[in-house]
Amino acid sequence: MGKTGKKRVKKKTKIVKKAAKKKSHTTRKARPKAAKKTEKVVEEVAPKELTNHATAEDMARRQREISVAEFFTKNRHLLGFDNPRKALLTTIKEGVDNSLDACEEAGILPEVKVVITPSKDEDRFRVTIEDNGPGVLKKQIPRIFAKLLYGSKFHRLKMSRGQQGIGISAAGMYGQLTTGKPIAITSKISRNKPAHYYELEIDTKRNEPRIIVDEQIEWPVQRGTKVEIELEAKYQKGRQSVEEYLEQTAIANPHVALQFVTPNGETKQYKRASKELPVQTKEIKPHPYGVELGVLIKMLHDTKARTLQSFLHSDFSRISSRVAKMICEQAKVSERSRPSRIARQEANNLFKAINKTKIMNPPTDCLSPIGEDLILAGLKKQIEANFYTSVTRPPSVYRGNPFQIEAGLAYGGSLPGDKLARVLRYANRVPLLYQQSACAITRSVLTTGWRNYALQQSAGALPTGPLVIMIHMASVWVPFTSESKEAVAHYPEIIKEVRLALQECGRRLGVFIRRRRKAAESERKKAYIHKYIPHIAIALREMLGLSDKQEKTIVTQLTDVLERSRS
Amino acid sequence: MSKIATQIKETATSVRSRIQRKNKPTLSFPLRSLSNVKYHPKKGFFELKGKKKTRTLTVATVKTFAQTLRMMSQAKTLVEDDEIMTKREAYYVSKNWDEARFDEQPESDTVIDDIESLFQVNREQLGFIPEEKGGEIAGKLVVIDRESDSGKPLRIDCTKFGSGAYSIPISVEHLKFETKAKFILAIETAGMFQRLVKHGYWRTANCILVSMGGVPTRACRRFIRRLADELKIPVYAFVDCDPYGMFNIYRTLKVGSGNAAHINRYFCVPTATFLGVTPQDIVDYKLPTHPLKEIDIKRARDALKNDPFVHHYQPWRDAIKQLLDMGVRAEQQAFAVHNLNYVIEHYLPEKLAAPKKFLP
Numbered sequence: 001m002g003k004t005g006k007k008r009v010k011k012k013t014k015i016v017k018k019a020a021k022k023k024s025h026t027t028r029k030a031r032p033k034a035a036k037k038t039e040k041v042v043e044e045v046a047p048k049e050l051t052n053h054a055t056a057e058d059m060a061r062r063q064r065e066i067s068v069a070e071f072f073t074k075n076r077h078l079l080g081f082d083n084p085r086k087a088l089l090t091t092i093k094e095g096v097d098n099s100l101d102a103c104e105e106a107g108i109l110p111e112v113k114v115v116i117t118p119s120k121d122e123d124r125f126r127v128t129i130e131d132n133g134p135g136v137l138k139k140q141i142p143r144i145f146a147k148l149l150y151g152s153k154f155h156r157l158k159m160s161r162g163q164q165g166i167g168i169s170a171a172g173m174y175g176q177l178t179t180g181k182p183i184a185i186t187s188k189i190s191r192n193k194p195a196h197y198y199e200l201e202i203d204t205k206r207n208e209p210r211i212i213v214d215e216q217i218e219w220p221v222q223r224g225t226k227v228e229i230e231l232e233a234k235y236q237k238g239r240q241s242v243e244e245y246l247e248q249t250a251i252a253n254p255h256v257a258l259q260f261v262t263p264n265g266e267t268k269q270y271k272r273a274s275k276e277l278p279v280q281t282k283e284i285k286p287h288p289y290g291v292e293l294g295v296l297i298k299m300l301h302d303t304k305a306r307t308l309q310s311f312l313h314s315d316f317s318r319i320s321s322r323v324a325k326m327i328c329e330q331a332k333v334s335e336r337s338r339p340s341r342i343a344r345q346e347a348n349n350l351f352k353a354i355n356k357t358k359i360m361n362p363p364t365d366c367l368s369p370i371g372e373d374l375i376l377a378g379l380k381k382q383i384e385a386n387f388y389t390s391v392t393r394p395p396s397v398y399r400g401n402p403f404q405i406e407a408g409l410a411y412g413g414s415l416p417g418d419k420l421a422r423v424l425r426y427a428n429r430v431p432l433l434y435q436q437s438a439c440a441i442t443r444s445v446l447t448t449g450w451r452n453y454a455l456q457q458s459a460g461a462l463p464t465g466p467l468v469i470m471i472h473m474a475s476v477w478v479p480f481t482s483e484s485k486e487a488v489a490h491y492p493e494i495i496k497e498v499r500l501a502l503q504e505c506g507r508r509l510g511v512f513i514r515r516r517r518k519a520a521e522s523e524r525k526k527a528y529i530h531k532y533i534p535h536i537a538i539a540l541r542e543m544l545g546l547s548d549k550q551e552k553t554i555v556t557q558l559t560d561v562l563e564r565s566r567s
Numbered sequence: 568m569s570k571i572a573t574q575i576k577e578t579a580t581s582v583r584s585r586i587q588r589k590n591k592p593t594l595s596f597p598l599r600s601l602s603n604v605k606y607h608p609k610k611g612f613f614e615l616k617g618k619k620k621t622r623t624l625t626v627a628t629v630k631t632f633a634q635t636l637r638m639m640s641q642a643k644t645l646v647e648d649d650e651i652m653t654k655r656e657a658y659y660v661s662k663n664w665d666e667a668r669f670d671e672q673p674e675s676d677t678v679i680d681d682i683e684s685l686f687q688v689n690r691e692q693l694g695f696i697p698e699e700k701g702g703e704i705a706g707k708l709v710v711i712d713r714e715s716d717s718g719k720p721l722r723i724d725c726t727k728f729g730s731g732a733y734s735i736p737i738s739v740e741h742l743k744f745e746t747k748a749k750f751i752l753a754i755e756t757a758g759m760f761q762r763l764v765k766h767g768y769w770r771t772a773n774c775i776l777v778s779m780g781g782v783p784t785r786a787c788r789r790f791i792r793r794l795a796d797e798l799k800i801p802v803y804a805f806v807d808c809d810p811y812g813m814f815n816i817y818r819t820l821k822v823g824s825g826n827a828a829h830i831n832r833y834f835c836v837p838t839a840t841f842l843g844v845t846p847q848d849i850v851d852y853k854l855p856t857h858p859l860k861e862i863d864i865k866r867a868r869d870a871l872k873n874d875p876f877v878h879h880y881q882p883w884r885d886a887i888k889q890l891l892d893m894g895v896r897a898e899q900q901a902f903a904v905h906n907l908n909y910v911i912e913h914y915l916p917e918k919l920a921a922p923k924k925f926l927p
Contacts, residue, residue: 525626532633535667536582536592536624539636543579543643557586562626565591 290400
């Protein structure tokens with residue numbers, strides 16, 4: 001016992017020492033986040049005395065700026081590049097979203113072609129996304145496609161698919177990272193102008209484009225953009241696949257013609273169901289309720305307005321001069337004071353005053369819902385069902401941002417009857433395929449009482465039945481839970497609006513199902529009656545010695561009696 | 568044409584004429600349950616109170632309705648041709664009826680019972696005979712039957728079966744009896760019957776032993792009834808001390824059942840009394856017991872609440888309450904705890920010394 005006891009003690013002390021070493025390593029590592037050579041530093045330190053801590057000067061030598069590109073190289077899962085399968089989908093999604101945004105803004109009916117070609121290596125694919133959009137100016141091409149957080153959409157409040165200016169450049173960066181191949185862009189802005197062909201790499205350290213090839217080429221199209229990216233990927237069918245994404249895109253965007261060439265060379269067409277382009281949305285100024293204190297201070301700094309009153313009136317939506325004056329009075333600052341002075345001193349008072357003042361809801365002409373008719377058209381085009389319905393809710397507001405919810409249902413037909421309903425989620429017409437359970441939309445579907453609408457639903461689950469539920473959220477700023485735009489954040493206003501839309505659709509579905517059930521039941525009864533009536537007639541004939549004719553008369557009379565009683 | 572055949576034809580005609588008048592045809596049956604019987608202490612059996620259920624032809628009943636009519640037609644043929652058919656055979660015949668066929672025999676049995684009650688006759692009169700075995704007899708009885716080919720009288724001495732016994736035939740109406748026995752002992756289990764036969768108990772006690780084998784069949788009940796009527800000797804029932812023995816076996820033997828109330832007048836033994844095993848016997852004879860099962864308790868409570876027979880006799884109500892209070896049951900073979908032949912040497916003689924004390 002004694003010996004083993006001693007041994008144990010020895011071991012323990014060793015472990016403690018090790019732990020201590022480890023600890024010191026981790027602390028050292030954690031501090032200089034961006035430093036790439038941390039490993040080396042640790043090796044140098046390790047053999048020395050453990051008490052030798054780094055000084056502020058040591059640390060300062062390692063402290064430097066982190067480029068956004070470097071950050072996302074390390075955290076690519078934030079952008080939807082967690083695994084090869086998802087990377088393929090995200091790449092195509094970013095490309096198609098950009099194409100559609102550009103076409104719609106230029107008033108062109110979009111025609112998008114997606115091609116996936118297998119590469120020599122098994123796990124590599126070349127993705128091509130080609131559109132008939134307005135094209136990109138030559139000088140803008142490098143920065144748009146090879147610089148993260150560069151784009152037209154971040155600084156404005158306008159409904160569009162893209163928001164941040166990360167997507168396509170991140171896809172290029174992922175390709176570059178996994179295959180070493182640059183992203184290739186071909187763009188032509190009009191028939192008379194030449195097409196430009198670029199091959200670009202992203203300099204991750206500086207987040208700046210590096211031009212590999214820049215030449216003019218012949219491209220026999222009127223105008224458009226073609227993006228080619230080679231990347232490490234996995235092509236799979238089924239759920240969360242490229243096909244599913246394109247199919248769902250076709251449902252929510254019936255004005256789009258999509259063509260898809262699979263790695264096996266098959267071509268799939270998603271035809272255009274409507275020639276109506278979505279109504280062009282207006283860009284709006286921020287609504288005062290949605291602005292946070294920090295943003296307010298920044299706006300006060302940057303404004304061109306000379307007085308506080310004119311700042312409030314011109315830089316926000318829904319603030320008239322009168323309301324501006326009321327806010328100033330509430331905040332106890334002069335309406336003629338300089339905005340930059342407020343920024344330093346009374347911003348907090350001003351912020352509080354804004355939230356105390358009653359201000360009209362933001363304008364809603366910035367939203368472009370799909371519309372009930374087009375939702376029906378989209379659903380009918382892609383889903384074979386017996387019953388379709390759709391609802392577009394009036395616009396509403398969360399945190400000062402206007403949004404609008406639409407819902408559509410498809411029921412019956414060739415849909416599988418014994419499975420859970422399929423939920424199609426959209427944000428600004430873009431299908432959301434991942435993180436279904438983390439999404440506010442799913443939450444609303446789950447908390448809707450589908451049993452009221454003649455459907456089966458287990459507690460806390462999706463309804464069961466041949467049902468497809470489509471929900472679209474249109475907003476100038478969709479509150480995603482992450483940069484990869486997979487799930488909508490749980491704002492109570494959003495959850496409520498979705499539920500209201502679903503309830504309205506549900507009521508209509510309930511009427512349909514009940515009516516159909518009744519008809520089926522009555523049909524079943526009729527068949528049942530016809531099965532047994534002849535036997536009554538046979539028995540009566542046997543017992544009473546009737547003729548065949550008399551037997552037949554009984555059948556007709558009895559059928560008549562029973563049918564009459566049913567209705 | 569026999570009376571039954573005419574009755575069937577009349578019913579069929581009424582169904583047809585309702586159809587011709589564009590009405591839904593109906594058939595009405597006496598309700599076959601304990602709620603539709605009353606106990607006549609003078610007549611001594613359960614009698615129908617007259618509640619009827621009317622089966623109207625609707626979507627829900629069309630199948631049973633068709634089956635009932637077809638089975639009626641079958642019965643008519645049987646009666647006219649003087650043919651018989653077991654219930655099992657009737658079930659197989661229905662297989663010719665396409666969609667109207669029966670899937671399981673209990674379904675066709677119910678329909679036969681319905682027809683039986685519709686015409687207030689027993690099914691043997693309709694040509695349907697049961698498959699069930701009738702019970703066994705041993706003891707001082709001579710049964711006079713006929714030889715099946717020549718029709719000559721055939722004397723069967725029930726003392727001459729040794730360790731075996733005489734089987735009660737399915738039809739007992741033609742039998743005649745001779746006996747000098749003093750009483751009839753109707754026994755629930757074949758095991759107890761065997762013990763009494765083996766030791767020639769019928770000789771020592773001068774009696775007729777009947778093995779009922781659970782709830783007595785119609786033939787067995789009818790046989791005992793005829794014995795009791797013609798020989799004018801008492802009938803004692805010896806069954807387990809549990810609600811099943813008391814009500815399903817003894818009560819059915821004595822006053823009939825709710826289900827077959829329309830024929831109880833022929834198939835019960837109103838003179839029967841309950842020798843044992845009584846709840847008091849459990850105490851007096853220190854019998855080993857088992858706790859009452861859930862179903863036993865339910866059955867006993869149900870008897871207290873719904874059984875018109877129990878309602879009529881205070882001693883039975885007391886016995887049930889005593890049994891429920893004790894919460895146990897005992898089998899008639901439990902006497903073996905004292906001695907294998909304790910039942911012959913002590914229990915039965917002691918009980919038989921005072922038949923007045925038997926439960927009614």
